[in-house]
Amino acid sequence: MAIQLSEQEIQRRQALDEMRKRGIEPFPAALFPVDTLSKQLKQDFIERRQVVMAGRLMSKNIMGKASFADLQDSEGRMQLYVNRDEICLGEDKALYNVVFKKLLDLGDFIGIKGETFVTGTGEPSVKITELHVLAKAVKPLPVVKTDKDGVIHDAFTDPELRYRMRYVDLVVNPDVKETFIKRSKIMTSMRNFLSNKGYLEVETPILQPIPGGAAARPFITHHNSLDTPLYLRIANELYLKRLIVGGFDGVFEFAKAFRNEGMDKTHNPEFTMMEMYVTYKDYKWMMETTEQMLETICMDVLGTTKVTIGENQVDFKAPFKRVTMIGAIKDHTGMDIDGMDEVHLREVCAKLNVPIDETMGKGKLIDEIFGEKCEGSYIQPTFITDYPIEMSPLCKAHRDNPELTERFELMVNGKELANAYSELNDPIDQRKRLEEQAKLADRGDDEAMFIDQDFLRALEYGMPPTSGIGIGIDRLTMFLTGNDSIQEVLLFPQMRPEVFQTESNVPIIELSDEGKAVMKFLTEQMSLGDLKAKSELSNKKWDRVTKELRSAGKIEIWKDGEALMVKEV
RNA sequence: GAUCUCUUAGCUCAGCUGGUAGAGCAUAUCCCUUUUAAGGAUAGGGUCCUGGGUUCGAACCCCAGAGGGGUCACCA
Structure with missing residues (x-):
């Protein structure tokens, strides 16, 4: 695993290990008996209904012994109310205090059982009685938030990232999902x-x-x-x-x-x-x-x-509306090309400033005139x-x-x-x-x-x-x-292949030649300026080498009064 | 293919005339039992796309390259 992990990715991997240590399989094999989807539930909302749901955990709002969380399934989101003593009936409160609060991250798939109710502020919610980990996400999703005015904050909009990682786009941008649902409906309707x-x-x-x-x-x-x-x-x-x-x-x-x-x-x-x-x-x-x-x-x-x-x-x-091509050209240019030969058509193109070339035959010339002068105006x-x-x-x-x-x-x-x-x-x-x-x-x-x-x-x-x-x-x-x-409108539009950093193309972390040379000049403890002078490196290279040596833990630089000092570690 | 433009923390983005990088969210630690993008406090987190050059000093200026987007050309 030569791919460099971010801090958050490391934390999530640690959480995953911690789950296993506690006997919780983060990727369980058994089916989860989902019986309710969010959109349907909200549409025909009744209180005190028992539901089993599953999806991604998309927000956590922890307030001591109770929390609110958002569960996102294929249809949308449902708010969950997670109460410590409702999901941990005995003395052991680890499921809430550790698993829910610490080991579950945004993006993880969970399954819940619970009962519907409406909160004080009128939001339909599910008070959960059971919490299951269904699949851990070791990479954090972009966090997109929508406020009560419908304004989207920190939207995931970069087209390159959205097209390359359509799976992320779909999770985080409901409108995108809607587009592809419509695409499917269009084809179904046409097929029918x-x-x-x-x-x-x-x-x-x-x-x-x-x-x-x-x-x-x-x-x-x-x-x-x-x-x-x-x-x-x-x-x-x-x-x-x-x-x-x-x-x-x-x-x-x-x-x-x-x-x-x-x-x-x-x-x-x-x-x-x-x-x-x-x-x-x-x-x-x-x-x-x-x-x-x-x-x-x-x-x-x-x-x-x-x-x-x-x-x-x-x-x-x-x-x-129905318009003939010759009629369209007449409408938009005033030229009647009916029956014209290639020579005359070339003259017309010249007059209308339609760019043409030698290879074009009669049909192509007419097509060029239409494309240039008419096509765009049929809304x-x-x-x-x-x-x-x-x-x-x-x-x-x-x-x-x-x-x-x-x-x-x-x-x-x-x-x-x-x-x-x-x-x-x-x-x-x-x-x-x-x-x-x-x-x-x-x-x-x-x-x-x-x-x-x-x-x-x-x-x-x-x-x-x-x-x-x-x-x-x-x-x-x-x-x-x-x-x-x-x-x-394409799930996976064609893009230039992405270059990934993998073991084969990440250089093994080894000191550069300049770095090794600098290490040779380094005495027990000396001024940074002296070392730079001895190295005879350009400023840019010097800058790179000191950064390299520092991050490799080879040297330490500190301030002694006004003077910058360096020593070997 | 031509041309313009963009690339900075996990995400969205600031970053002045060139002076060793900031915010919000997210993350970590602590407090909080009905919250509504954002409760409070504290902390960590960076190959400033890559490689050269200019400069005492480059995220910033110059050159080359990679990837993306816009406009034009061609095609549906």
């Missing part, structure tokens, strides 16, 4: 909505020989016995469509996808999306389904469709429809205009929340479009796709008309929990 429609929840490969279905850089790994590269999926779309070919009417998957790109407030290398495909439908049907689903989720999770996102009030009440849920064909290689051409596709993106608070198509099911056209994408790859667009030959073969066997959608679960959770950072 889709299952109730008769769609099948499926699981498709995360390790894929060809990373298809989106334009993004993949993570690559290697399978040893196949001796072949495998990619972490960037999307599951092509697998779900194979299942539609196989004869399912509706399939969906909550899928982790992995994209090897930049990280910021809204992008984590792994993220979750729900993708769904339904046969004999088109993207118009999908818009209706999506707005119904989101409205339902809001009602299930929040009880309202109105959500505050940052400065904005957003209402998820269906129906949502209320809005379907942007009819994307240019070039940037939607898996999407069916528009029934009225072959330049466009039957695609929509759902914009909320200026961000994309969902992306959906009438899926392209013409295998000949699909092959051609994927090949065009591959050509773009040659132009240097490193996000262009690999061609998945097996997917094309599947389409050749025939895929019914299908509409598909992908919804970003992390984003949806951000919207519905009022968080503006993806890290706040």
Whole structure:
């Protein structure tokens, strides 16, 4: 154990040893028969009820022979009243005087039996009759206190510590816990909505020989016995469509996808999306389904469709507005790009000050204009429809205009929340479009796709008309929990690996060469100034060496009148 | 990737123009039987992120590095 312990950690380890000496196992094996949780107990509070509870000891307020303490379980906190003579019926008062008062620390898990009552100040409490140690915490939690005005003192807020030690964050910040409970409810609600429609929840490969279905850089790994590269999926779309070919009417998957790109407030290398495909439908049907689903989720999770996102009030009440992409660009720039070729589009980009580069094709140019000039202004849920064909290689051409596709993106608070198509099911056209994408790859667009030959073969066997959608679960959770950072809605956001001090990388405490040299000059007793002069060290090094020698217990420095003296210990 | 910024006790944070580090909570010891973030008294607790440099002297100034956060670029 080379990790250096703080004073409090040492004290807690000593308390743990002391418990064992007294015959109390700090980590007992047997179950503890909990029958009551704090929130429920407070909601239907009746006095004189017998309860068995367990949780962390989160505060102790000792007043001689009686104490108040807070017990925190999965739902919240309950105040305990601990009276010496109620928990120690005989002459031996050690359980109270020693175990409770001294050996139990904040953060320890305890189990209690007791009876409910209300204190003089009106606080529902439990007067305990039994106290059991269930698990000792040898590291102190941050102490966060909330006063009666709800003001939080000494909040545990450092994002680095909160994300790296989410377990501490969850213990100490109830709002954080609430966010993840909501995230789970959102997914449950969505799952129920889709299952109730008769769609099948499926699981498709995360390790894929060809990373298809989106334009993004993949993570690559290697399978040893196949001796072949495998990619972490960037999307599951092509697998779900194979299942539609196989004869399912509706399939969906909550899928982790992995994209090897930049990280910021809204992008984590792994993220979750729900993708769904339904046969004999088109993207118009999908818009209706999506707005119904989101409205339902809001009602299930929040009880309202109105959500505050940052400065904005957003209402998820269906129906949502529908705007075509060309219409959106016209609305925000006054430019009509309908039917324009690449050369003219580049001129428009130049005129609008939209930054572009050589690798961009027609679709990408339009996307850039939209992203730069329009995207941010759609605060209320809005379907942007009819994307240019070039940037939607898996999407069916528009029934009225072959330049466009039957695609929509759902914009909320200026961000994309969902992306959906009438899926392209013409295998000949699909092959051609994927090949065009591959050509773009040659132009240097490193996000262009690999061609998945097996997917094309599947389409050749025939895929019914299908509409598909992908919804970003992390984003949806951000919207519905009022968080503006993806890290706040991921339990364990990706971070650079932490460097730990362990035995292998803590240098063995041995005197430095300078330290050894100084020791050689040291006589029985001499002035500190003389020793420094003899050492010929720079001031900084001298400072370090004296500190080192002192903490190693090699020398002692004291004041003799005005003079600083030093001697060997 | 560019740029700005932060890193001081277990936690939250002060720390002036460069002069050998402070507070509150937590912890330890003692007193206290219905308290409400903080009862009273006393005490201990520091690799000032790391490594160099400047200086008589560095938590503070300079350089390099690590980690975090913000903004921009790219992506969902």
